[in-house]
Amino acid sequence: MLELIDVSVARGSVPVLEGVSLALGPGEALVLRGPNGSGKTTLLRAVAGLQPALAGRIGGQENVAYAGHADGLKASLSVSENLRFWAAAFGTRDISTALVAYDLSALEVRWAGNLSAGQKRRLGLARLLVTGRPVWVLDEPTVSLDAASVALFAAAVRAHLAQGGAALIATHIDLGLGAEVGVLDVARHRARFPAASGDEAFL
Amino acid sequence: MSLWEYANPVRFIRVTDRVLPVVAASALGCLVVGLVWGFFFTPDDYRQGSTVKIIYLHVPAALMAINAWLMMLVASLIWVVRRHHVSALAARAAAPVGATMTVIALATGAIWGQPMWGTWWAWDPRLTSFLILFLFYLGYMALWEAIENDDSAADLTSILCLVGSVFALLSRYAVNFWNQGLHQGASLSLDKEENVADVFYMPLLVCIAGFVLLFVALVFLRTQTEIRARRMRAILARERMA
């Protein structure tokens, strides 16, 4: 569903990671670990297709639903309007499953601008369910979530995997997804300079 | 050997280092000969008197103002298609030179226009077009300055240059439509009737050659500077990583 072969990525034309290979099939999840600034976000953005990889091949990009640091919510639209917009953008219709999974039904008519930080985050994650895409690519999804919400999120990921989905998650906390979830430490793939960067011609 | 090998920054610097003194010296030579010849050894025009002699600055500068933009357009296209860094940096290097040429053309035009038309400025199509061209140069340079990432800046300015060229051409025709002007016809053209008289022709050609060589020398020099600045940033980035 998602396959990376020998991928290198750069942040602002400075290579940060190189030689990253991984593959995710149905029901599989992988957790990315690594210190701040090690290139997790850059890698995930490349996987989502938001920036080109410096080298290597990324397959299955069209399966990806991406959730970054920002939730892409509009303060003056209600919770359900926000979700319905994203459903339409991804060509799906049903938003009730997403509302229920993240316990947002009671907030449906509230403006997103009046939600707390944790509620906004839950709405941002609920967006993944309406995309209908099988591979979730998540960058620090549990930021500003309380323990109960983290449990909701873990349950949603487990359900997604059970339905044959896949997930690539950069996170520092233990989500309790079970022992079969792989871990990839990106620190082992730190790029040595000069890698295949545009700037090597200048050295 | 392919032309593209000069797109390697190191090779570009090595070659231009050797060529630059020659180009600069010939530019200086052509300008001195052309200007002295033009100013002191040609007769005054029977209608315009000695004011006509500003032509030796005005016409070459105006030509280079347009040609510099054309060169940037070509360099931008090369960057978009083949992604050679030297090409993007050369376009960046040419912009201030082109802008300066535009200012020279406008200023000499004003100085020439004052005794001829009795006004420093008129919204004549040619003058207006050059003013608009100057605005395009300003926007292009400002965009380069505003973007931190070098490659993104090269991409965005290239697209701006392509779109800007279309709109600059469009403006040229729009301005013609808007006001028929008092500017005289082209000083140089293949149509013999329109040409300036032969006595002015030769020194003018020498001056134009001087301006072209001057432009090449300045662009080489500035491109070298850009390459070295870029190289310094790359080295600093490597130091930080080590």
Added chain:
Amino acid sequence: MRALLWRDLALAVRAGGGFGLGLAFFLIVTVLVPFGVGPETARLSAIAPGILWIGALLACLLSLDRIFALDFEDGTLDLLATAPLPLEGIVAVKALAHWITTGLPLVAAAPALGIFLSLPGPGYPWLFLSLLIGTPALSVIGTFGAALTVGLKRGGLLLSLLVLPLYVPTLIFGAEAARRGAAGLPVETPLLLLAGVSAGALALLPFAAAAVLRVSLR
């Protein structure tokens, strides 16, 4: 696509959307002009078509940076780029939304403001028509400029510097059509040229803007 258009329109008219700001700006510019040039009817009616065109152009410029900046800040633009919509289409819809919320009200208000500037009677339909044809070009050119400056610090001023020279042909043909209309002269030529500029900009610039946006997002 339609969802994006509806969302942009809803955002514009709801609180904090800034709908009507451009219109108010247009009104203020028009009101200020007589203070600058004097109240004589003859002088005002001579410059009315040009002032109204410039006022509409500046009012349009004022709202350009909102086209992408808000979506960029809250991450919507990233997520839209990963959605199964072509970026060219997204850009075109954004330009259309900008035109409906900014351009169209300006077109509708211009004849009313023409009264303040003693626009000659035959000028009204032509002013209206030239703005109707020309403002889509202003929106789509502005969308290209907004895409160039999205995510840049101090992008607002730069946006004006980049966009205003690109507005020159539209302004010349548009104001010329309105002026000839007001003077009772034939207007077909500038109007057709204006339509040509608009059509060309609408056809080509979404592609340039999408290419620019891809670079800006990475």
